[in-house]
Structure formats: C-alpha cells, structure tokens
Amino acid sequence: MRNWWKSMEKSFNMAFVSNYINHHQIPFCNAMNRLLQGNFLFIQTEPMEEQRIQMGWHEEERPEYVRCYYEETEFCRKQILDCDVVLFGGTDDESYITERLESGRPVVRVSERLYKTGQWKAVSPRGLRKKYHDHTRYRKGPVYLLCAGAYVPSDFHIVRAYPGKMYCWGYFPETKRYDIEQLLSGKGYDENGTAHLLWAARMIDWKHPELAIETARFLREKGLAFRLDMIGDGALKEQMEALAQRYGLGDQVAFLGYQPPEAVRRHMEKADIFLFTSDRQEGWGAVANEAMNSGCALVADHMIGAVPYLIQDGENGMIYRDGKAEALFGCVEKLVRNRELCRSLGRKAYRTIAEVWNAENAAERLMALIGSVVAPGLGTVGATGEDGAGGVKRNIADFHGSAPCAPCDPARVISERYRKRI
Known part of the structure; x- marks a missing residue:
C-alpha cells in the first residue's frame, strides 16, 4: 500500500503541542519526524518542572524539531494555526489552540483521564461548564481524541464529548530489540x-x-x-x-x-x-x-x-x-x-x-487514521481502493499479537469494574 502522505501535491505537515518534551515522547516524535521527512514540529509550551529534572527527565539536547512557544511565540502561533493537523496534549491552557478550533481546522487531542481520583467529580457544575467549553462543544467538529489510557473514553463519555471519534493511544518509551x-x-x-x-x-x-x-x-x-x-x-x-x-x-x-x-x-x-x-x-x-x-x-x-x-x-x-x-x-x-x-x-x-505498542507502529497507524478519518481530503489518493481510505481502514484493523488492542483502534467505553478479560 502506498503511503497517502507521500503522494500529496504539497508537503503534509504536523505540529504536536504539549507542555515539554521528555524521554517518553521522544521516540514517537522521532518516528513522526522520519515519516514526515522533517515536516514535523514539537511545540513546547513551558520549561520542564524542577521535580521532573531531579527524577532524570532533564532535557539533554533538544531535538531539531522542538520549538518553544515562550521563545518564539509568533512563529509557533502561526504554525499551530496553519499546519495540516495539530496534536494537542499535556497542557491545560486552551489558548494555544483556540484560534485553530474556531477556524474549524483538524485537531487531534491526546489526553489522559479527566477523573483520575473518581468519576463522582463529574457532578461539579463548574467542572462540567469547563468540560463543555474545552471539549463537548466540539463534538460535531473536526476534533478527535487519542485516549492515553483505557478509562479515558469512559470519562469523556460522561461529558458527551467526541462520540465515535475516540481512539486507543498511550505513551511510547524507547523500544529495545533483544534476542x-x-x-x-x-x-x-x-x-x-x-x-x-x-x-x-x-x-x-x-x-x-x-x-x-x-x-x-x-x-x-x-x-x-x-x-x-x-x-x-x-x-x-x-x-x-x-x-x-x-x-x-x-x-x-x-x-x-x-x-x-x-x-x-x-x-x-x-x-x-x-x-x-x-x-x-x-x-x-x-x-x-x-x-x-x-x-x-x-x-x-x-x-x-x-x-x-x-x-x-x-x-x-x-x-x-x-x-x-x-x-x-x-x-x-x-x-x-x-x-x-x-x-x-x-x-x-x-x-x-x-510488534504492536511501540513508537514506530503508533506513528504509522496515526498517519493511517489521519488519512482515512481526520483529514482524508488533504491527499491526492482516492476514496476507495488500494491507495484510498478503504485500504487505510483495512490497515488500521491489522495484527494485535498478544495485545487486546493496538494504537488508533476505535476506543471502547469500558467499565471501571474488574473483568477477567477487558
């Protein structure tokens, strides 16, 4: 199957907006940068916390694709607005993508749980107003959710956000190859x-x-x-x-x-x-x-x-x-x-x-998802057939090995109650 983003009339470009780059994100970002042949940016919105640095999460040398919003504000703002697809995660400040959301251009959010300490917190009127403002009001727009954890869909289901637009995701630290x-x-x-x-x-x-x-x-x-x-x-x-x-x-x-x-x-x-x-x-x-x-x-x-x-x-x-x-x-x-x-x-x-839950596979499957669901109109490939969305969808449903699911599979709402096999 030909990769759709390699057959486009113009270069496809993507920005990943998050608080700071760390060793859990770098393998995925490296894989995206390779796939997009350098048309990838990681936009860092704040310096790393001192506590994380003490834990060994210090930035050694920034990868060439990292740009800092607080150092190049106007450049980063323009990139977020103009790039083909934005990944947005790891920051509570919605102002970075407000302009893009209002323009109706594709955004793929990456999120952990809303209610880590208990879903009972969903009853808070103030909290529900914020969830509506940040998430629910975009339920019909080109905004999608990568669920970094199996209980993320359940939390977002409570606030009626992203129906039919939630996908399995996670973190992808370095994968070592062994005998x-x-x-x-x-x-x-x-x-x-x-x-x-x-x-x-x-x-x-x-x-x-x-x-x-x-x-x-x-x-x-x-x-x-x-x-x-x-x-x-x-x-x-x-x-x-x-x-x-x-x-x-x-x-x-x-x-x-x-x-x-x-x-x-x-x-x-x-x-x-x-x-x-x-x-x-x-x-x-x-x-x-x-x-x-x-x-x-x-x-x-x-x-x-x-x-x-x-x-x-x-x-x-x-x-x-x-x-x-x-x-x-x-x-x-x-x-x-x-x-x-x-x-x-x-x-x-x-x-x-x-074979399944690694950065390279996640990057490939994310690009397949973008080409078939998030932004199919960006490419020159057809809507069906070997090189079209139909082919990409078949690719998304491929081998899982021993894993219950794979990155970018449709994310099911699962119960917090224990089941032998989830």
Whole structure:
C-alpha cells in the first residue's frame, strides 16, 4: 500500500503541542519526524518542572524539531494555526489552540483521564461548564481524541464529548530489540530457584509500595525462594524500610533508592516479575511498556490506564483487581512457583511491545487514521481502493499479537469494574 502522505501535491505537515518534551515522547516524535521527512514540529509550551529534572527527565539536547512557544511565540502561533493537523496534549491552557478550533481546522487531542481520583467529580457544575467549553462543544467538529489510557473514553463519555471519534493511544518509551530467548536465559531463577521481583516508582501513597512489601511477606510465609528489589525514593521510603525490617525481610528485600531511567531498564532486564501496584491515579504508566519490553512477567492493578490496552490476562501478563491484595499475592505466587509460565508471559509481553505498542507502529497507524478519518481530503489518493481510505481502514484493523488492542483502534467505553478479560 502506498503511503497517502507521500503522494500529496504539497508537503503534509504536523505540529504536536504539549507542555515539554521528555524521554517518553521522544521516540514517537522521532518516528513522526522520519515519516514526515522533517515536516514535523514539537511545540513546547513551558520549561520542564524542577521535580521532573531531579527524577532524570532533564532535557539533554533538544531535538531539531522542538520549538518553544515562550521563545518564539509568533512563529509557533502561526504554525499551530496553519499546519495540516495539530496534536494537542499535556497542557491545560486552551489558548494555544483556540484560534485553530474556531477556524474549524483538524485537531487531534491526546489526553489522559479527566477523573483520575473518581468519576463522582463529574457532578461539579463548574467542572462540567469547563468540560463543555474545552471539549463537548466540539463534538460535531473536526476534533478527535487519542485516549492515553483505557478509562479515558469512559470519562469523556460522561461529558458527551467526541462520540465515535475516540481512539486507543498511550505513551511510547524507547523500544529495545533483544534476542528474547537470550534475554530470558539471563534472568533470575538461579540454581536455587530464586525468583527475582522488581518494583520501581516514586514511593508515594497512590503508587502503593507497601503492596510490594506485603507480597514479599506472603511469599516468605509460603516458604518460597525470591528476592525483591525496590527502586525509587519519596515520602514513604523510610516507612517502607521500617515495614520490611519489622517483617524480617532484610535478606530478601533491597531498597536501591533513586536510579536513572537507563539503570532501571538494566534492572528490568534481569528481573523475572515486575510488580505494578499503582491505583486509578496512574493515568497510563510507561513503566509497564518498559517492563514488558524487558521480558518481565507484569503483575498489575486493573485500574492502571495502560493495563487493559497492553495486557491480556494470563497471556502476556497478569491483572489483579484494584484493592484486592490477596489477588496480587496469588498471581505472584503462581509465577514464582511456575518458571515456565513466567517465561511464557515475559516472552509474549516482549512481543506486545516489539510488534504492536511501540513508537514506530503508533506513528504509522496515526498517519493511517489521519488519512482515512481526520483529514482524508488533504491527499491526492482516492476514496476507495488500494491507495484510498478503504485500504487505510483495512490497515488500521491489522495484527494485535498478544495485545487486546493496538494504537488508533476505535476506543471502547469500558467499565471501571474488574473483568477477567477487558
């Protein structure tokens, strides 16, 4: 199939407007810049927060396609208004795209959840007025939504925004390519059968580091051989260290403190099982992509935004119901006792990222979506046939592998209630 944007009478160009560039966005932006042969801009609206810089999210050297609104305001404003398609996400300030929205030109929003702490907040009259102003009033316009998390459609459905115009999306950190069998052979389960567990996040309340330590206590009481590494710092670190000491887990649980992203990936490459214990406030959770890419068997809370899009329960990972610690313990026990199952999940998890949920595939599928749905009139290709919208639509419905869905699939409204397979 010929790529429609390569057969246009003029160059197709796109701008991605967001708060700041970071290591989770760069792989996707690089892929878009390659596809569009340089006709791509990332417009950064603000400097990165100091807290993120301290976490290792510092800007090393800005990619050539990054322009800063606060440094080149008039240039960036004109680009946002005039480019063929704008991606807009990661900023609460609507003024950057107000002029474009009023002009009726295509906008593709990228959004996490509206109601991370509870959909009950939708009853707020003030909040509903803002949601109407920012979203609902454009329900019939050329405005589309990339849902960075499986529960995003449910939130936007409440405010009656983007009906039939919501699509699966996420974050796309660097995808590493491995010989998967060699990677798996270098993981834990040493000659004593010791499984290697890993937890990595900020040690704050909604990341629930205590669940990792409670899991370790459970495994020790079962007499199972394991070790748990906990990476991260935060307000709860001292409390977690005290809890592990109280349970007598000093020989089996290690607190490694803050580690830069590249070091975290090295730990993932050695780990058998990754514990992802955040609750509903985890809008996406790019650590899931990274752990799966590293061949880990992921055990994750069902309310994490990435989980229903990335994990087929029992196939390429395990899902436990939010708030049910016993279910978490049971999943981990099953994997510690069954090395082959752990390896099988890790192998399929790797395929999910390497073949489906990666930046290159996301960029290709986004361009297919734009060509068939968002802005089909921009190209010179026909409406049907091999090179037309019909061909592009067939491309969007392609191979998912072990993943429940793929980037740019139509996004279904799913319940927050746990189901075995979502």
